[in-house]
Amino acid sequence: MAGNISFVNGQGGLGRPLAGEDYISGLLYYTATLPSGYTSSDRIKKFFSVSDAESAGITNTYSDATAAVAKWVISSYGATGDTITIKVTEPNGVVNLGTYTTVAGDSSIALLGASIATFINAGTVIHGYSATFSTATLLLTMPKKLGIYPNSGTPLAITIVGAVAGTITQPTGSGSTVQGSASKLAVFHYHISEFFRIQPKGVLYVGFYGVPSTYNFNEITTLQNFSGGKIRQVGVFLNSECHAYTSADLTAINTQIVTYCDENKKPLSAIYGADVSATADLSTLTDLNTLTANKVSAVLGQDGAGQGKYLFTTVGKSITCLGACLGAVALAQVSNSIEWVGKFNVSNGTECDTPAFANGDLVSAKADSYLTAIDNLRYIFLRKYVGSAGTYFNDSHTAIIATSDYAYIENNRTIDKAKRGIYSSVLPALGSPLVLNSDGTLTDTTIAYFSSLAELNLTQMVRDADLSAFAVSIDPTQNVLSTNLLVIAVELLPIGVARSIRVNIGFVNALS
Numbered sequence: 333m334a335g336n337i338s339f340v341n342g343q344g345g346l347g348r349p350l351a352g353e354d355y356i357s358g359l360l361y362y363t364a365t366l367p368s369g370y371t372s373s374d375r376i377k378k379f380f381s382v383s384d385a386e387s388a389g390i391t392n393t394y395s396d397a398t399a400a401v402a403k404w405v406i407s408s409y410g411a412t413g414d415t416i417t418i419k420v421t422e423p424n425g426v427v428n429l430g431t432y433t434t435v436a437g438d439s440s441i442a443l444l445g446a447s448i449a450t451f452i453n454a455g456t457v458i459h460g461y462s463a464t465f466s467t468a469t470l471l472l473t474m475p476k477k478l479g480i481y482p483n484s485g486t487p488l489a490i491t492i493v494g495a496v497a498g499t500i501t502q503p504t505g506s507g508s509t510v511q512g513s514a515s516k517l518a519v520f521h522y523h524i525s526e527f528f529r530i531q532p533k534g535v536l537y538v539g540f541y542g543v544p545s546t547y548n549f550n551e552i553t554t555l556q557n558f559s560g561g562k563i564r565q566v567g568v569f570l571n572s573e574c575h576a577y578t579s580a581d582l583t584a585i586n587t588q589i590v591t592y593c594d595e596n597k598k599p600l601s602a603i604y605g606a607d608v609s610a611t612a613d614l615s616t617l618t619d620l621n622t623l624t625a626n627k628v629s630a631v632l633g634q635d636g637a638g639q640g641k642y643l644f645t646t647v648g649k650s651i652t653c654l655g656a657c658l659g660a661v662a663l664a665q666v667s668n669s670i671e672w673v674g675k676f677n678v679s680n681g682t683e684c685d686t687p688a689f690a691n692g693d694l695v696s697a698k699a700d701s702y703l704t705a706i707d708n709l710r711y712i713f714l715r716k717y718v719g720s721a722g723t724y725f726n727d728s729h730t731a732i733i734a735t736s737d738y739a740y741i742e743n744n745r746t747i748d749k750a751k752r753g754i755y756s757s758v759l760p761a762l763g764s765p766l767v768l769n770s771d772g773t774l775t776d777t778t779i780a781y782f783s784s785l786a787e788l789n790l791t792q793m794v795r796d797a798d799l800s801a802f803a804v805s806i807d808p809t810q811n812v813l814s815t816n817l818l819v820i821a822v823e824l825l826p827i828g829v830a831r832s833i834r835v836n837i838g839f840v841n842a843l844s
Contacts, residue, residue, distance in 0.1 A: 354749070355662040357527065358537040358555045358566035358600075359655075361520055362574050365396065366540050376539040376558045385524045385538065392521040397476035400503035400512030402488040404470045407497045409444040412436050414494025416448060420461065421487045422478060423645040427459055434496065441468050444496070470498075471508060479514030479646030514647040516571055522643055523569060523655030530659025530678060537563060543573050549585045552602065553592040561598035564745065567658040570606040572649040577606040577630075579618035582731045586625035594627070597755055599748035601730075601741055602628040603661065603712075605652035608690050609644075615702060620710035625731035626738035631657050632706065633713035633725070636688030636695070650690035653678070653714060660725065666745040667798045667827035669728045677722030678714070684723045687714030710734065727831070746798060746826055753789025754822065761785055766812050773808040782806055786820050801825040 369377065369388030379385050411434070418429040432451045438444040445465035452463040452472070460475035474482055481487070482503045490500060505511040527536055539555045549568065556563050568585060570577075585602050593600055608614065614632060633653040635641050643651045656678045660670040670676050679685040687695040695703065695715055703726070706713060710729035717724065728741040738744050761782065767775045786804045793799045803823040812818055 353562055354564050354664075354666055354745070355531055355533060356535045356537075356559065356562045356564055357531075357658055357662045358539070358552075358559065358563040359523060359527070359658065360549075360551055360555060360566060360568045361538070361540050362543045362570060363516055363520075363540055364543055364573060365516070367391075367517060367520070370540050375541060376537055376555060378559075379524065379536045379538060382521075382525045382528050385521065385536075388538075390517055390521050390524060390538070392515075392518045392525075394476040394479075394515040394518055396517050397479055397515035398510065398513035399476045400474045400478060400482035401508070401510035402472045402474070402482070402503050403501045403507070403509055404472065404488075404490060405499045405501070406441045406445050406468050406470065407499065408495060409438055409441045410434060410492075410494045410496030412438070414492065414496045416496055417491040418448075418452065418472075419489045419491070420472075420474065420482075421485070421489070423481055423642055427461075429459055429461055430455060434494070445470050469508065474503070474512065476512070476515065477518075477646065479512055480648050481512070481646045483511045514572070514643075516573070519571060519643055519647060519651060520569075522639060522651065523567065523658075526640075526653070526655030526683070527567075527659040527662070529680065529683070530656050531663040534659065534662045547575075547581060547584055549581075549588045550592070552585065552588050552600075556593050556598050556600060561596075563598075563600050564748070565601045565603065565658060565661045565741075567654050568602055568604045569652070569654055572607065572647060574606070576610065577608045577617070577650075579620070579623060579630075579731070581606065582620070582623060582625045582628045582630060585628045586623075586731070589627045594748075597752070599751060600627075601661070601744050601748070603631055603654060603657050604628055605631045605650070605654035605657075605690070607650040608632060609648065609650045609692065611691055614689055614691060614693075614711070615705040615709065617709060617711070620729065620731040621708075621733045623731040624733075626736060626744060627730070629657075629728070629730050629741055630711050631713070632690050632711045633657070634688045634690040634692075635684050635686065635714075637686035638683040640683065641686070641688065644690075644692060652690045653684060656684055657712060657725065661728075661741060661745075664742070664745075665796070665798060666749045667742055669740060669742050669829045669831075670725045671727045671829070671831065673717065673720065673722070673724050676724060678725070679721075679723035684714060687716060687723050689713060710739075740829070742829065743826065746793075747824065749798060750790060750793065750802075750822070750824055753793065754786050757788040758782070758785045758820070766818060768813070769808075772811070772813070774806065774810070774812065776808075779806045779808060782818065782820060786822060790822070790824075797827060799824055800827055 367389030414434045417431040420427050449463040449465040456462045462473045464471045503509050537559050541551045640651050660676050715726050767778045783804045790802045805821045
């Protein structure tokens with residue numbers, strides 16, 4: 333096709349384009365129910381803060397959850413002075429709703445039940461529980477934030493001292509009890525808040541789409557086109573409405589990006605998070621060395637004690653640390669690895685301070701050999717280092733063999749930035765004349781002109797430490813008259829990453 337500037341990636345062992353936009357990111361969700369600020373014809377919004385997302389209906393108020401309801405059928409009202417202590421087990425411990433002591437006026441089951449309901453409701457503003465009573469049945473409505481947690485086990489406990497008696501039915505969904513359902517909005521909000529926690533100056537395009545029967549992830553291209561090609565990295569999250577993790581998704585995402593984004597001068601990288609809650613042994617997951625999906629990374633990390641853990645417990649599916657990972661990439665210079673311990677501590681002392689895997693296993697409970705195995709499979713997760721209080725990413729793997737030039741997120745971001753810079757500086761010369769010498773070779777002036785265009789943004793990338801060095805060359809003997817094609821060869825020398833450091837230490841008789 334005429335009128336085109338194309339790029340061919342070289343494998344050689346390893347611009348200042350749109351300055352300052354390396355932090356612009358995207359986040360893609362699939363759900364049957366849109367947040368209140370979205371419509372079927374308005375599925376993408378641009379956010380500069382968490383409050384922007386909340387204004388669009390992406391909240392952590394659990395408004396879209398269903399509250400679990402347990403019941404207590406009173407069979408005896410006992411005697412004056414009997415005590416009824418009501419406790420509920422929550423993910424973070426036991427909540428004591430209080431102890432009610434019967435009075436002389438509680439002279440029937442109906443009167444006692446009404447008194448207990450009033451007693452519980454008086455503390456609703458504190459503990460979040462409410463009650464109603466009819467005939468002999470007390471219904472206890474639990475906070476929506478508990479999600480599915482009360483649906484199993486025996487969360488409601490009533491301890492009686494005296495002759496009061498009754499029968500508890502946990503939230504089984506039978507009779508007048510109700511099983512709780514989790515908030516999807518709270519999960520969406522979590523990733524967005526984690527993104528802005530790590531990169532507070534970030535810009536985030538967030539798109540919501542229906543759950544498809546087949547995932548080809550063409551919504552990534554839609555999101556990128558909406559941004560005008562400005563998105564540099566996109567997070568893709570499959571929640572409980574979607575299917576569990578599959579490596580086929582990574583290949584599909586990579587195909588979508590390469591075919592419809594990269595080829596149209598809108599390159600970006602993707603970070604993928606999906607449900608692995610049912611996978612007990614994560615070392616059995618697909619070895620990503622066997623894929624050729626260098627434009628996508630798979631995240632298996634998750635918070636193990638903060639809000640991420642709470643959501644995991646109340647949703648029952650993987651939450652992942654997708655938001656924090658996306659934020660770290662958006663914060664990073666394109667040449668930086670998010671593994672960099674001195675720069676990318678993702679713990680604030682609470683969130684992500686206890687690293688876990690997205691199946692709920694704590695990293696601290698796993699042997700070093702297990703962590704090495706997951707790392708060798710090229711997944712991204714959270715970890716600790718001895719002597720450091722922070723939490724860090726194990727690496728910046730992409731879903732391709734480790735020996736590839738594009739095996740890490742920073743490799744892909746660097747070459748994508750170089751491509752964008754070269755394209756923007758060379759584009760004005762598209763269709764310009766190519767002056768030749770009498771022997772048909774390109775003149776030195778022509779070569780110098782096009783070389784200077786290609787070098788413009790690469791020179792700035794070297795100044796910014798995005799590249800170590802580069803070389804631009806143009807073969808003067810190429811037959812441009814016959815092909816109408818000018819070939820410019822560009823070699824990039826990337827910034828290295830100290831993934832391993834070895835210190836040789838020992839005693840000597842004298843210093844050298």
